[in-house]
Amino acid sequence: MTDAFSREIQAPLGNATDQAAAPIAPISASPVTEDMTIVAAINATLAAEMQRDERVMVLGEDVAISGGVFRATDGLLDKFGSDRVVDMPLAEAAILGASVGLAAGGMIPVPEIQFLGFSYQAMHQLAGQIARFRYRSQGRLPMPITIRAPFGGGVRTPELHSDSLEGQLTNIPGLKIVAPASAADAKGLLSEAIRDPDPVVFLEPLRGYRGVKGPVPDGDYRVPFGSARWVMSGSDVTIIAWSYQVEVARRAARSLAKQDISVGVLDLRSLVPLDIDAVVEAVELTGRVLIAEEAAPTAAFGAELIATITEHAFYSLEAPPARVSGFSTPYPVGMLEDSYVPDQKRIEAGVLRLLELEP
Amino acid sequence: MVSTLSNEDLLAMHCEMIKARTASDRLWSLQRQGRIGTIAPIDGQEATTVGAAQALDPLTDWVLPQYREPLALGRYGPEVLNRFVAWAIGHPDGGHIPEPIRVFPPQISLATQILHAVGLAWAMKLRNERGVVLVFFGDGSSSEGDFYEAGNLAGVLKVPVIFVCANNQWAISTPTTKQTAAASFAAKADAFGIPGVTVDGMDPVAMHEVVQAARDRALDGRGATLIEAVSYRLGAHTTADDPTRYIPAAELEEARQRDPIVMFGRQLEDRGLWNSELEHDAHASAEQAIDAAWAFATNLPLRQSDLFDHVFAQPTQRQRLERASLEAHLGSTS
Ligand SMILES: Cc1ncc(C[n+]2csc(CCOP(=O)(O)OP(=O)(O)O)c2C)c(N)n1
Ligand SMILES: [Mg+2]
Numbered sequence: 120m121t122d123a124f125s126r127e128i129q130a131p132l133g134n135a136t137d138q139a140a141a142p143i144a145p146i147s148a149s150p151v152t153e154d155m156t157i158v159a160a161i162n163a164t165l166a167a168e169m170q171r172d173e174r175v176m177v178l179g180e181d182v183a184i185s186g187g188v189f190r191a192t193d194g195l196l197d198k199f200g201s202d203r204v205v206d207m208p209l210a211e212a213a214i215l216g217a218s219v220g221l222a223a224g225g226m227i228p229v230p231e232i233q234f235l236g237f238s239y240q241a242m243h244q245l246a247g248q249i250a251r252f253r254y255r256s257q258g259r260l261p262m263p264i265t266i267r268a269p270f271g272g273g274v275r276t277p278e279l280h281s282d283s284l285e286g287q288l289t290n291i292p293g294l295k296i297v298a299p300a301s302a303a304d305a306k307g308l309l310s311e312a313i314r315d316p317d318p319v320v321f322l323e324p325l326r327g328y329r330g331v332k333g334p335v336p337d338g339d340y341r342v343p344f345g346s347a348r349w350v351m352s353g354s355d356v357t358i359i360a361w362s363y364q365v366e367v368a369r370r371a372a373r374s375l376a377k378q379d380i381s382v383g384v385l386d387l388r389s390l391v392p393l394d395i396d397a398v399v400e401a402v403e404l405t406g407r408v409l410i411a412e413e414a415a416p417t418a419a420f421g422a423e424l425i426a427t428i429t430e431h432a433f434y435s436l437e438a439p440p441a442r443v444s445g446f447s448t449p450y451p452v453g454m455l456e457d458s459y460v461p462d463q464k465r466i467e468a469g470v471l472r473l474l475e476l477e478p
Numbered sequence: 479m480v481s482t483l484s485n486e487d488l489l490a491m492h493c494e495m496i497k498a499r500t501a502s503d504r505l506w507s508l509q510r511q512g513r514i515g516t517i518a519p520i521d522g523q524e525a526t527t528v529g530a531a532q533a534l535d536p537l538t539d540w541v542l543p544q545y546r547e548p549l550a551l552g553r554y555g556p557e558v559l560n561r562f563v564a565w566a567i568g569h570p571d572g573g574h575i576p577e578p579i580r581v582f583p584p585q586i587s588l589a590t591q592i593l594h595a596v597g598l599a600w601a602m603k604l605r606n607e608r609g610v611v612l613v614f615f616g617d618g619s620s621s622e623g624d625f626y627e628a629g630n631l632a633g634v635l636k637v638p639v640i641f642v643c644a645n646n647q648w649a650i651s652t653p654t655t656k657q658t659a660a661a662s663f664a665a666k667a668d669a670f671g672i673p674g675v676t677v678d679g680m681d682p683v684a685m686h687e688v689v690q691a692a693r694d695r696a697l698d699g700r701g702a703t704l705i706e707a708v709s710y711r712l713g714a715h716t717t718a719d720d721p722t723r724y725i726p727a728a729e730l731e732e733a734r735q736r737d738p739i740v741m742f743g744r745q746l747e748d749r750g751l752w753n754s755e756l757e758h759d760a761h762a763s764a765e766q767a768i769d770a771a772w773a774f775a776t777n778l779p780l781r782q783s784d785l786f787d788h789v790f791a792q793p794t795q796r797q798r799l800e801r802a803s804l805e806a807h808l809g810s811t812s
Contacts, residue, residue, distance in 0.1 A: 220597020
């Protein structure tokens with residue numbers, strides 16, 4: 120099963136780093152960079168963090184001997200041994216519930232949920248326990264836990280492997296929710312997450328693991344949460360996205376540029392904390408905002424963004440904010456999923472509608 | 479039964495059981511007066527908690543309670559009761575049991591704490607810290623998936639954890655026959671590959687004995703033990719419950735004959751260790767303990783905007799905005 124998935128995912132979806140299309144703020148913590156896929160950046164960052172701090176440990180299903188079903192933890196067992204890289208019994212609540220105790224006991228656990236959809240099996244430990252221990256104990260028992268989980272669709276997985284749960288997760292006070300879209304951010308945000316004194320859900324773009332590649336700064340490199348990234352600037356419409364939808368939005372923007380439509384793309388990087396100023400700026404720049412996300416739309420994070428825009432930037436709007444998202448159905452089976460997950464065409468059509476042009 | 483307990487230990491246990499019952503009764507009446515929220519009395523389970531705690535070393539061993547046990551954890555210092563009363567009146571600091579006390583706050587989400595205990599014991603093992611983790615949970619809680627996941631994980635990892643299933647025969651109104659068809663709760667240990675023992679949870683000496691054995695075993699690197707402490711819930715589930723609706727009066731009356739405080743008091747008397755004067759003193763100091771805890775809890779400062787504290791180490795921009803708006807709304811009273 121795993122092999123079949125990995126093969127699909129390895130199929131390159133194009134190079135996400137296009138120098139010409141990324142005019143603003145090139146990532147530059149260190150002059151030395153190396154081209155990496157997102158999964159390679161995650162793997163290298165886990166190794167670097169474990170090297171840096173011996174309290175950091177990785178636990179999850181199939182993370183040790185096999186190196187993870189996506190190879191995100193490949194090689195860690197050899198480097199750090201079976202005390203710190205642990206194949207767990209197949210029980211998500213145990214993976215997260217034990218992480219609570221590990222954290223209380225002075226470790227820095229980095230548990231993996233093999234696919235985000237299976238976090239439902241551990242939601243009581245995530246929402247009811249991990250998210251609340253600092254609060255419940257008024258600071259005595261902080262939870263420096265980074266929960267890694269791949270998510271997102273488009274790769275023909277069976278049920279529950281593709282679900283986007285940002286809405287559910289961002290509605291849980293006490294969790295930080297982070298979703299990198301580039302290899303550099305995968306490194307910078309993962310380092311930041313592991314060193315954060317609070318729990319972070321680190322959402323990894325399943326389709327981007329090998330489908331997105333780009334330069335990654337060498338050495339210590341951290342990206343602060345709550346600092347959105349301008350992927351492209353544009354004067355007609357701004358697309359706000361995160362995770363793999365940033366890549367889809369970027370392609371749509373490049374294609375629309377050929378029709379002289381100037382589209383900016385803002386990558387939120389973290390949903391909690393949210394860079395409210397950048398969202399306001401996104402509205403102020405163009406007055407026309409499109410949100411691209413994979414989740415079903417009702418009470419999804421896009422809805423939260425539109426509420427934020429209405430509260431903080433209403434008078435800068437030239438048109439009602441719009442979104443392109445999944446639909447109000449369970450995530451569908453493989454033969455239907457390409458119609459469910461927003462693709463370049465749907466995003467382009469969304470942009471044109473915002474400009475009152477015919478798609 | 480051969481016991482390593484000194485006469486002093488026996489008396490300390492009895493006094494702590496009396497303190498627990500006294501504090502429980504006081505909280506009950508405070509609730510009836512409308513001065514605190516819902517409370518779960520400990521009646522019938524004093525020996526389970528006190529006997530188990532007696533076998534632990536507060537300097538090295540952790541206790542993860544459910545919601546009744548903090549009344550009887552005086553072995554970990556008076557601060558545990560102080561904080562529990564603060565918790566009962568709804569003060570946020572009630573959940574803050576300060577360093578270095580190795581006790582978790584009460585757990586309301588049943589059985590989740592069993593997994594936390596395994597993780598904590600695992601951390602101790604990884605860090606070569608000598609000590610054990612003891613976790614309490616009810617008979618009802620043992621039906622939760624977390625119990626099975628925790629038992630299974632503890633078996634695999636061989637970590638120094640002691641599971642104490644406080645079988646008080648009831649989970650609110652649900653009797654044990656509706657929780658499980660297993661021969662006993664202890665029998666479930668077989669599935670985890672760890673030893674399971676059943677003990678009289680209304681006898682503090684017996685409790686101490688089995689917990690001490692489990693602790694020795696854990697410190698020896700031989701892993702977890704599941705202990706089923708059989709008792710009877712002599713009170714209501716909580717102040718919100720009416721047990722006369724479901725507990726047969728005769729059954730309750732029979733259980734009352736085994737009241738752990740009465741029974742243990744008699745045993746001590748028979749051995750010449752207890753008398754009415756000691757009884758009087760024990761009750762007086764129990765009253766003092768709950769008075770002190772009440773004074774502690776009701777004198778803790780509180781501002782309404784404290785509700786934003788300790789969600790994260792640093793608040794988010796959104797939380798700062800919300801806090802400012804609440805403070806503005808409340809004006810000078812915040
Ligand atoms: C996960 C969860 N489900 C339901 C409840 C509501 N509830 C509170 S106490 C209780 C019964 C618990 O029974 P048991 O574990 O035997 O403990 P006891 O109250 O008898 O000490 C229930 C159902 C809860 N607190 N947590
Ligand atoms: Mg019970």
